[in-house]
Ligand SMILES: Nc1ncnc2c1ncn2[C@@H]1O[C@H](COP(=O)(O)OP(=O)(O)OP(=O)(O)O)[C@@H](O)[C@H]1O
């Protein structure tokens with residue numbers, strides 16, 4: 493019997509650095525996670541590629557996928573839909589490969605209720621002032637959208653208690669090391685149970 497892959501969910505407020513930390517983890521030696529590409533109705537930002545950063549779809553297409561049961565989870569975040577295609581997750585885990593999700597808090601908690609065996613990691617900023625500065629510094633959103641994202645973050649931070657782990661993203665390399673340590677420990681735990689030693 494093939495041991496199922498690990499499901500790793502990295503979540504936290506917009507702008508905390510999930511994408512930055514995820515990319516840094518994927519560049520580390522010996523890391524072989526399958527990244528779950530989300531679907532969204534948001535317009536592509538400069539440089540974003542359909543099928544790599546997101547599957548960019550219309551609201552009609554997204555709603556059809558919801559109605560067909562094709563989404564493991566989905567959320568409406570600042571006027572757009574975001575969601576995780578289900579078949580990729582099911583097939584990849586069944587094949588024994590690890591899957592890495594980078595999604596918002598609403599979505600992560602939906603996945604946790606369906607797949608509690610996953611590893612749920614909340615990435616937290618040093619503080620909200622710092623979070624706002626990161627969103628401003630990224631330069632991808634209007635000041636109106638940034639304020640909506642910071643307002644959402646106030647509520648999202650309260651949800652941290654529902655996660656397995658909280659990791660501060662003060663310095664990217666430190667956050668990467670913390671997450672790698674969590675995954676190493678979880679992998680050992682799961683493998684030892686599977687092997688029944
Ligand atoms: N530890 C850090 N220190 C300083 N700046 C950081 C740190 N981590 C990320 N950043 C910067 O913060 C900005 C937001 O990072 P990023 O886009 O990775 O966040 P995110 O959580 O993926 O956002 P979203 O959820 O909106 O996609 C980027 O400009 C990034 O370079």
Ligand SMILES: Nc1nc2c(ncn2[C@@H]2O[C@H](COP(=O)(O)O)[C@@H](O)[C@H]2O)c(=O)[nH]1
Nearest residue numbers: 505506530566567574575576594595596599
């Ligand atoms: N619930 C989900 N949230 C997702 C998914 N993919 C991304 N996200 C999160 O949405 C916000 C906004 O993203 P942005 O690219 O517009 O900055 C951010 O928190 C993402 O992590 C998903 O599939 N499901």
